[in-house]
Amino acid sequence: MFDGLKDKLSGFREDVEESTEVEEEAPPEAEANAESGAVVEDDAATADAAAAETAETAEVEETAAADPDETGSDDEPSTFQRAKAFATGRIIIEEEDLEEPLWNLEMALLESDVEMSVAEQILDSVRESMLGESRKQVETTGELVESALHDALVDVIAVGQFDFEGRIAEAEKPVTIVFTGVNGVGKTTSIAKLSEWLADRGYSSVLANGDTYRAGANEQIREHADRLGRDLISHDQGGDPAAVIYDGVEYAEANDVDVVLGDTAGRLHTSDDLMAQLEKIDRVVDPDMTLFVDEAVAGQDAVNRAKEFDDAAAIDGAILTKADADSSGGAAISVAYVTGKPILFLGTGQGYDDITLFDPEELVESLLDEE
Numbered sequence: 001m002f003d004g005l006k007d008k009l010s011g012f013r014e015d016v017e018e019s020t021e022v023e024e025e026a027p028p029e030a031e032a033n034a035e036s037g038a039v040v041e042d043d044a045a046t047a048d049a050a051a052a053e054t055a056e057t058a059e060v061e062e063t064a065a066a067d068p069d070e071t072g073s074d075d076e077p078s079t080f081q082r083a084k085a086f087a088t089g090r091i092i093i094e095e096e097d098l099e100e101p102l103w104n105l106e107m108a109l110l111e112s113d114v115e116m117s118v119a120e121q122i123l124d125s126v127r128e129s130m131l132g133e134s135r136k137q138v139e140t141t142g143e144l145v146e147s148a149l150h151d152a153l154v155d156v157i158a159v160g161q162f163d164f165e166g167r168i169a170e171a172e173k174p175v176t177i178v179f180t181g182v183n184g185v186g187k188t189t190s191i192a193k194l195s196e197w198l199a200d201r202g203y204s205s206v207l208a209n210g211d212t213y214r215a216g217a218n219e220q221i222r223e224h225a226d227r228l229g230r231d232l233i234s235h236d237q238g239g240d241p242a243a244v245i246y247d248g249v250e251y252a253e254a255n256d257v258d259v260v261l262g263d264t265a266g267r268l269h270t271s272d273d274l275m276a277q278l279e280k281i282d283r284v285v286d287p288d289m290t291l292f293v294d295e296a297v298a299g300q301d302a303v304n305r306a307k308e309f310d311d312a313a314a315i316d317g318a319i320l321t322k323a324d325a326d327s328s329g330g331a332a333i334s335v336a337y338v339t340g341k342p343i344l345f346l347g348t349g350q351g352y353d354d355i356t357l358f359d360p361e362e363l364v365e366s367l368l369d370e371e
């Protein structure tokens with residue numbers, strides 16, 4: 001899962017390591033001395049950094065306090081900072097060290113179908129946390145890169161996250177969840193998987209087929225319902241989707257069923273029809289959650305559709321299917337940041353158990369894992 005993206009992120013780590021290598025071997029003594037007017041004396045740049053640290057750092061600090069300019073601008077480490085960093089056995093990452101690696105990272109993210117604004121946000125955040133950052137001797141450049149990337153990725157991926165199971169547990173029953181998304185992305189399969197996921201946690205569910213538009217939709221969802229032993233509420237093709245889901249809610253109330261899982265048609269004649277359908281369901285049923293389903297492998301298209309459906313129907317979260325077949329990871333990285341709504345589940349295969357609660361922290365750790 002997301003192996004292509006993983007390789008690319010590890011490429012960034014190598015790039016930064018390479019571009020900071022020279023400095024690690026050759027301290028910036030000449031440059032520092034020239035620029036600072038011998039504030040840092042020769043022995044500060046010798047191998048005995050520990051001894052230098054006490055005497056020279058104190059001197060440098062005094063000078064810096066007397067002259068605020070010496071502390072440098074926000075972006076560039078000042079001579080003082082660099083000298084101090086070296087004297088204390090640290091290395092500072094500078095703009096020029098990052099220029100090429102960040103460019104390569106941006107290209108890699110875009111190639112991985114990460115949405116442009118998301119890629120920019122990741123880059124800004126990595127740049128900000130690494131620039132002028134002093135690297136302790138005990139900390140490798142790789143570790144510094146990893147921590148910057150980790151925070152940047154979690155920040156965009158975890159947008160809007162909430163505790164799905166907690167919300168189901170606390171909500172008044174029955175909980176109604178409506179699924180939207182275009183045909184063929186795994187919507188019906190995801191409903192079946194979620195029904196199993198809920199059953200594993202002690203919640204009963206009934207399926208309601210609000211896709212009254214497409215021929216064969218009833219048969220398709222009935223197959224899942226039969227296999228799982230769930231009840232299915234359906235009307236004839238051409239019926240009113242809101243009425244089907246409403247019947248599902250009534251059935252759940254009468255039979256003490258915890259959750260109603262309502263399918264909907266993925267595409268109607270126009271997006272106005274689609275919006276009208278979802279608005280009517282909202283009005284008639286007032287679902288507790290509307291979840292958008294799309295396939296991770298669709299990359300940028302999935303991100304664009306998530307935005308469209310959110311504009312039309314105010315989704316509460318997303319399920320990304322076929323993550324098992326997706327190498328790029330772009331949709332998984334981008335959907336939450338672009339819509340402001342979290343990814344809640346990943347579909348990871350064709351079996352009913354192949355659904356995983358989405359955990360941004362876990363995903364980022366696996367992306368940055370060097371194994």
Ligand SMILES: Nc1nc2c(ncn2[C@@H]2O[C@H](COP(=O)(O)OP(=O)(O)OP(=O)(O)O)[C@@H](O)[C@H]2O)c(=O)[nH]1
Nearest residue numbers: 183184185186187188189321322323347348349350
């Ligand atoms: N590899 C993989 N295949 C999946 C996953 N989820 C669904 N599929 C497959 O994708 C195909 C389409 O799934 P459906 O559930 O029929 O898609 P749908 O969106 O409901 O399609 P419509 O009913 O036409 O709207 C099926 O062959 C599923 O088995 C997944 O997470 N991984």
